[in-house]
Amino acid sequence: MNGDVDVHLDLVRPEEQRIRVTMRWTPSTSRQILQFPLWTPGSYTIRDPVQHLHSLELTAATGPVSLRRLAPNQWLADHVDSIPHRLTYVVEARDLTVRTAFVDPEFASFSLAAVVMELDGCRWSPHRLGVSCADTWQVHCPLSWEGDGWRANDFDELLDSPVQAGPFHGQPFHVLDHQHTLLLMGDPPGGWPTTLKADVERICEATCQLMGTPPPAGDRYQLVIQMLDSGYGGLEHDHCAVLQFNWAALSKPDGYRQLLQLVGHEYLHQWNVRRLRPQEFRPYDYGHPVVSEGLWFAEGITSYFDLVLPLLAGTSDRSTLLQDLGDELSRVLMAPGRRVQSLAASAEEAWVKLYKSTVVSIDSQISYYRLGAASAFCLDVRLRQRGSSLAEQLRALWKTHGQVGRGFVRGDLTLLLKAIDPELAEDLDRWLDRPDSLPLQDIAGLIGARFDPVPLKRPDLGLTLADMNGRVVVKRAAVDGPGRAAALVPGDELIAVDGRRVGAAAEVSSLLRVDDPALITYARRSCLGTTKLRPVAGVERWCLSWEPAASSEQLFLRDRWFRFL
Template sequence: MKFVKYQLEISDIAAHLLTVKLSFKPVSNIHELLLPAWIPGSYMIRDFARNIVSISAADTSGPLRLQQLDKQRWQLHCTGRTVTVTYQVYAYDISVRAAYIDDEVAVLNPASLCLSVSALEQLPHRLHISKPKSRVTKNWRLASALARAEGTDFLGFGEYQAANYQLLIDSPVLAGHFQLAQFSIDGIEHYLLVTGDNLTDLPRFSRDVEKICRQQIKTFGSLPADLTSYWFLLWVTEDGYGGLEHLNSTLLLCSRFDLPAPYAAEIDDNYQNLLALCSHEYFHTWWVKRLKPACFTQYQLTAEQYTPQLWLYEGFTSYYDDLALVRAGLIDSQSYVKTLEKTISRVTRNPSDTQQSLTDSSFTAWTKFYKQDENAVNAVVSYYAKGALLALCLDAWLRDHNSSLDDVVRRLWQQYLPSGTPDNALQTVLNQMGFTELATLTDSWLNQAASLPLAQWIPALGLELTLRPMQHADDFGGVSTDTLPFIGAQTKLVNGLLQLTQVYCDGNAHQAGLMTGDQLLALDGRKITQSSLPQLLKRYRHGSSLTLHFYRKDRLLQSNLTLNSALQQVAVLTVAGQAKCDNWLWRTEQD
């Protein structure tokens, strides 16, 4: 047997259990079996092996000794005969990173299910998936970017194959009830799969996604040479959102209300967010899945793998995802500017903007960005959002000097594929292109914990940026005539009381000595509720000092809350130069 084979059976839908049989021919007396601790593209230790319920091994001579070495590794003692390792996996993770089973859908990431076999990772790997034997799965189909083995029908259960283990775990599988649309670009078939029975306009959705794909291809000049097909695997739930990139596919999670409604002519905010998600993950086809940090050319999946470059890969992708929508003619410039206001405000609203650099945010993603707590607004910068703003600054500077970020992206793609980018790749390319001043600026923008000079540079894009005070927790930009004071804290209703969940450093609540977890009771002797607090605040002038009563754990306390003016933190963008703005937001596709 010159390959490694997995037989996967959904053995108990109600209990969310999978049975996996791993078979291989040993090449030594001892092999190590390992399940990844994380999945590429999501930089957090997931410990997938914790979902293994039971495991055993045998060959034709009988049971084999299988010793667990740590949380994710087993040592297998072999006799030379073909080995079968049988194990059960619990699959009930509603995310795009692991595995999930119910009576409507099975979402299967091989990274969370398929044990690797030491010394055999480079052999061909086969994955045989049996159709569940249940009345509710009678009409189920199966989709994956994995190559079908001979005898397996299109969208059929059966055997799929990958050239090696890394390719196997980079190919999610989705089975269940779904609709499928298809379009071709440059001879490459693209598939859009939507699970469930939804009231949606799938042909329109497919047309819109095709426009986005064509626009992203224009950014790079062509599709990757090794791409043979591409799959958008969209898992529709009651409430969910997210995506994860793969070599020839993406697994997406959304709410059914994110899908375009039948007969709806306009693109609402929910649908725009879904299109941006599709755009983001498709951009990763080039930017992460093929060109990536040099240290990621060989993933080490047993522990954290650090890079200071996530701002480049996720930040630039976040810049181009929304930009593709307006360039493809799906949204107008006004809608895009509104979206850009939100992106800017997500960064500038938080004290963390001047507390953590982009390179540090990238490097510490494992323990900070992916494990945010109540202090995140004060300490953790999003390398997605601020990385996108860095891209915006770069694009503005470059366009003011007769170039564009598109030129830089293509240069990086051509120069560093397939070896991967070193940590200073962007600065190197800028210097090579003659932009030494920008290379020096970029180095400081990346490594200093400071606000980006957006207002200075985006006039080159025809925009003018001003900042105004934040007025409430959901204030993410735009012109406002309201003068509502902001208490400087996020709140939620807990057991009927308004509880502080995040307190902004140097904000009004912080200056009053309030802490996360405090429960607000009364303001100047008047009861505080979720709806009454903003109404009460409207009745006081800035600078007013109010008596606040609150619980801290089981103690009743009192403090003076002064309504000082909030810092200038929320973005307002205006188009000051229409010609420059139009030149930047050039459109290649029109409705």
């Protein structure tokens, strides 16, 4: 059909780890800009996948068409005719993440945002997708099948549809009255959990219960779980989620629950962030970073509820939830960056900070996932005091914005809160805009919970040390820590403690005592120096526990909070 774009992906020689792309269309204008996406929705940083593209050629029936590069990811074809054109190029596919492209002889997994070009004037045109691969492989894609390929209504839907290919089959699972597809990739040493499909169904149904609606994706939903030797994460799509988990984590006591929490997190994203989307992401701009403070809501709210979903699904209990919540809140309390970066700033600076953090970033930044989850907990408890809940407000925002494709801003949420508690709406503004403004201890106290410090078993040096080829190197000196007070900085090599040579980071701690100054010999840019280091007693983490003397009012609110819906 005229105006459509045909996309064909060649995976026939997977050992080359390349995707050969062919795109065919008829230009509607004489000036065509071809743009390769700079980022993938759901992963908010510029990753420049164009670095993996080469062998770009544009031809028409009349012959080759010259391309002029406008930017690293943009090309201009000038004075083109309205006749069929053919664009070909190759994408190197060796990066196995949920947001990039990977092909090898075992399987292929890729986000189309790392593979397919955006053609001028075709953003809202239908795109047809075809994939060639070995006869023993099957191709899985959440797009609608039409004829001999898949059909996307527009470029956005195409990019939102990851492709998995290999010698494996999908298996159906059911959520309420809807049939989804579960695709398991990999082979855990101990095998896949025998109750996985049943537990996934329970988690997904609990998510629908939380949101008060059937799954927005209906019957066209694929859940992909890749079990690898390393890695953790997921990426959400309108009709799909691709998850990566690792064998070592699965074998830990809490590993299976963490996998189910990840499933719940990505499944909830069907509502929150995919369809209930911050205004700045309607529509997406694939050529530039899109700054939005709404990421705290998209990821923080979702991260809070993914802790809750196993309880709602009946695969966990209250004491386990308290442990999981305590671990999450402890990470916030232990992060010095919360005193520097606000929650709104954390979301807005995701493009240059969160995804590019280093070992020293903890001193100046805080994850909007974790601080957002902590803020969600505070909001939920305060709303419970007023007979409402965070889930109720999320459902309300879904009805007014998500269901109708309307982007939301902060004011839409505060307007809902004002109708319940004007003071809470003001508090949210403060929590978003001011660093270290979240009253976690006070909010926990409302439900009769408290944070108890768990002391470090070793002296706190205020230093992060690394072993590097028999050398002990400072990687971080904590703000206001003993190492900073001793004027040690990242890059320094620790040579000796009180005249005793050290060759491993563990040896440093073994030679030090709390409040006992020690003479540190170090090397900085090959020059030796000495300094006095006085270790202190430190806190390893904070443990959230119930207050034995909780009042009846606290117990009543605690029970109300545990209902979550």
